[in-house]
Every structure is written in C-alpha cells, then in structure tokens.
Amino acid sequence: MSGEEKVVCVTGASGYIASWLVKLLLQRGYTVKATVRDTKDLKKTEHLLALDGAKERLKLFKANLLDEGSFDSAVDGCQGVFHTASPVFITASDPQLWYVLSKTLAEEAAWKFAEENGIDLVAINPGLVIGPLIQPTLGFSLETVLKLVKDAGTEVFPDGMCILVDVRDVANAHIQAFEIPAASGRYCINAKVIHYFEVFKILHGLYPTFNLLEKCEDDKPLLPAYKISQDKAESLGISFVPLEVSLRDTMESFKEYGFLTI
Ligand SMILES: NC(=O)c1ccc[n+]([C@@H]2O[C@H](COP(=O)([O-])OP(=O)(O)OC[C@H]3O[C@@H](n4cnc5c(N)ncnc54)[C@H](OP(=O)(O)O)[C@@H]3O)[C@@H](O)[C@H]2O)c1
Numbered sequence: 001m002s003g004e005e006k007v008v009c010v011t012g013a014s015g016y017i018a019s020w021l022v023k024l025l026l027q028r029g030y031t032v033k034a035t036v037r038d039t040k041d042l043k044k045t046e047h048l049l050a051l052d053g054a055k056e057r058l059k060l061f062k063a064n065l066l067d068e069g070s071f072d073s074a075v076d077g078c079q080g081v082f083h084t085a086s087p088v089f090i091t092a093s094d095p096q097l098w099y100v101l102s103k104t105l106a107e108e109a110a111w112k113f114a115e116e117n118g119i120d121l122v123a124i125n126p127g128l129v130i131g132p133l134i135q136p137t138l139g140f141s142l143e144t145v146l147k148l149v150k151d152a153g154t155e156v157f158p159d160g161m162c163i164l165v166d167v168r169d170v171a172n173a174h175i176q177a178f179e180i181p182a183a184s185g186r187y188c189i190n191a192k193v194i195h196y197f198e199v200f201k202i203l204h205g206l207y208p209t210f211n212l213l214e215k216c217e218d219d220k221p222l223l224p225a226y227k228i229s230q231d232k233a234e235s236l237g238i239s240f241v242p243l244e245v246s247l248r249d250t251m252e253s254f255k256e257y258g259f260l261t262i
Pocket residue numbers: 012013014015016017018035036037038044063064065066084085086087088103125126127128129130138139140141142
C-alpha cells in the first residue's frame with residue numbers, strides 16, 4: 001500500500017465486528033469512512049465518535065444496502081472497503097437456515113462481481129464471534145450467547161458443538177488481509193470448535209456462583225469433536241485470544257451493559 005493518507009471504508013460500521021474494526025483501523029492511523037443507516041442515531045454512532053482518533057479521521061456516511069448507489073460517496077476515494085453490513089430478516093420460519101443461505105449467496109455474488117470487475121477480494125469467514133462489546137447494543141452472535149447462558153441455568157442442553165472466535169481476532173484478520181499483499185481467497189477465522197457443555201464448564205470455572213448446568217440431556221456418546229485448520233489464519237499473523245479470555249470478556253461486557261447480573 002502506498003501514499004501518505006490511508007483511506008478505507010467500513011460498511012455497517014456500528015455493528016459488533018465493524019465497531020472493533022473501526023477502532024483498530026483508527027489505532028493504525030487510517031482515515032475511516034464509516035457507513036451507518038442512520039447517522040443521527042446516537043445509540044449506533046456515539047461509541048464510534050468517542051474512539052481515539054475519531055475526531056480527526058472518522059467520517060460517518062448514511063447508506064443502506066437496499067438503496068441502490070447509497071454507498072457511492074462512502075467508497076469513493078478509498079484504497080479498500082471492509083464490507084460487514086448485512087441485512088438480517090428474522091421473519092422466516094427457520095431464520096438460521098435463511099441466514100446461512102443468504103451469506104453463501106452473497107459471497108458467491110461477491111466473488112463473481114470481483115472477478116468481472118478486477119477487484120482484489122478477500123473473504124473472512126468467522127465462526128460465532130464473542131468477546132468484549134464496545135457498543136451498547138447486541139448483534140445476533142452475542143444475543144445467541146446471552147440466551148444460551150441465561151437458559152443454561154434452567155435447561156439441560158442437547159449435545160452440540162459451536163465454533164467460537166474472539167471479535168478482536170476477527171477485526172485484526174480483516175486488517176491483516178488488507179495489508180498483506182499476498183493475502184487471497186477465503187480465510188476461516190476460528191479459535192476453537194467445542195461442545196456447548198465444555199463452554200459452560202469454563203464459564204462455571206470463571207463464575208463459580210453463577211448457575212449453569214454443565215451436562216447434556218442424555219448420556220449418549222458425545223458428538224465426535226472436529227477441528228478447523230488454523231494454518232491460513234496464522235498466515236495472517238493471527239494468534240488467537242484464548243477462549244477463557246474471550247468468554248470472560250464477553251460476560252464482563254454483559255455485566256457492564258446491564259444484560260446480565262452475576
Ligand atoms: N457475529 C458473528 O458471529 C458473525 C459470524 C460470521 C459472520 N458474520 C458476519 O459479519 C458481519 C458483521 O456481523 P456483526 O455480528 O458485527 O453484525 P451486527 O452487529 O448485527 O451488525 C450488522 C450491521 O449491518 C448493518 N445493516 C443491517 N441492515 C443493513 C442495511 N440494509 N443496509 C446497511 N447496513 C445494514 C447494521 O447497521 P445499522 O446499525 O446502521 O442499522 C449493523 O450495524 C455480517 O455480515 C455477519 O453476517 C458475523
């Protein structure tokens with residue numbers, strides 16, 4: 001990358017991952033053109049405007065994916081675009097299925113568009129993103145974790161696995177993928193594949209007084225564990241935040257923003 005001023009765009013900047021991305025980009029000296037749907041909604045923008053460097057190098061733009069051309073002024077003049085904005089409609093009968101389908105189709109369309117238009121595209125595919133919040137609202141991943149943790153005091157869970165990764169690693173991976181010229185293709189950014197009950201065990205170790213049931217609903221053999229290669233992620237220089245730290249920081253954010261009392 002050349003030139004004195006490094007200008008990039010972050011779409012959906014008020015989101016969970018994007019807020020961390022904006023924070024780290026400002027820390028690294030970038031000028032950030034950040035899109036939100038409503039520039040006047042303080043709940044979505046105040047935490048961004050309070051970041052170090054924001055006064056000098058953060059510019060907010062109003063843009064909606066459903067309005068053709070509304071991103072043009074934000075993207076104009078940028079050396080790179082971090083596209084995280086994602087409309088999620090949850091009115092369908094199986095929202096999870098539609099979400100996965102929408103992400104698959106969106107990525108396919110992005111690769112086709114990039115090829116046809118000579119754009120250097122890199123895709124970052126994280127698992128369930130956890131870790132500290134820097135905004136007062138929950139995205140879908142922390143809503144899922146919060147529900148899981150709250151229900152874990154009263155329900156015994158079926159056996160199941162989750163793929164977890166810290167939001168700081170995900171934001172960092174985006175920037176590394178942009179800055180490292182050799183970065184290309186798709187990157188799975190996942191710290192750990194783990195059984196739910198093991199997550200509850202770690203949480204119980206961290207918060208012994210917090211009521212969590214740590215077992216599955218039946219005594220059948222557990223689903224076989226599997227791993228996802230971290231080689232490609234490590235080629236971006238990512239050394240993952242330990243899961244215990246991510247879980248503790250998630251819970252501390254839940255407490256700090258009043259979503260949970262422990
Ligand atoms: N969190 C995870 O576990 C996870 C895992 C894998 C992939 N991802 C993907 O990573 C991206 C960011 O996730 P996140 O958890 O940070 O999401 P998030 O906190 O829910 O943020 C998503 C952002 O998308 C914006 N948005 C929604 N509809 C929009 C529209 N029609 N036009 C423009 N912007 C719109 C929202 O902006 P406003 O605030 O302005 O309304 C919101 O800030 C998404 O593409 C998500 O699918 C997330």
